[in-house]
Amino acid sequence: MNFDEIKGSWDKEGSENVNIPGSISQLKRANHPVDQIKKNMKFELYGQILFILAVPFLTHLYFDSRLQTFFLGFYAVFVLISAYYFYNFYLFYKQTTRYSTSSKDSLYELYYNLRLNIERYKSFGFLLIPFVIGTLAMVLINKSEHLNLDKMALFGNFKVYLIATIASIVIYIALIVFWVELVYGKYARQIGEILHELKEEN
Secondary structure, eight states, X not given: OOHHHHHHHHHHHOGGGOOOOHHHHHHHHTHHHHHHHHHHHHHHHHHHHHHHHHHHHHHHHHSOHHXXXXXXXXXXXXXXXXXXXXXXXXXXXXXXXXXXXXXXXXXXXXXXXXXXXXXXXXXXXXXTHHHHHXXXXXXXXXXXXXXXXXXXXXXXXXXXXXXXXXXHHHHHHHHHHHHXXXXXXXXXXXXXXXXXXXXXXX
């Protein structure tokens, strides 16, 4: 039963005879997490696009001409991967504007697609790990070229590179999981709890 059906029953039978089910108030509770998800998605979509567009200009100031050419080729692959995920991200955002929290079926569909896009978001972040490692490697190469030969020994230790790379990957993955949980995960759980309550009522 949705809000339109309740209104129709109200008009036909009069307010004193209509028994409004508790599920209506539970469905209305879903408005807050859904609205927050829309707000976060809009902010992220614009923020990440601006960041991606700014990356080449930032590297132009840092890398020398040889590394700039190599980085821009690397960057082109990154943009292609990002475009695919941003397109799906945008499609889901457009879908959220059409979802109605006045019906359980619509809320179930939203919840399913939200969980799907959360996993897609994580996989996008994990696919960027080679890009992050490559960028860090180019930063180190660029830095080593400007050091004295006696200082370059500091950057010649393979174990240091390996430990630094593994630590960077672990921190990066942890940040992705933390960020997704902060921005979307807790709201997905709120919607899931509401759906669980609606299921128990039936």
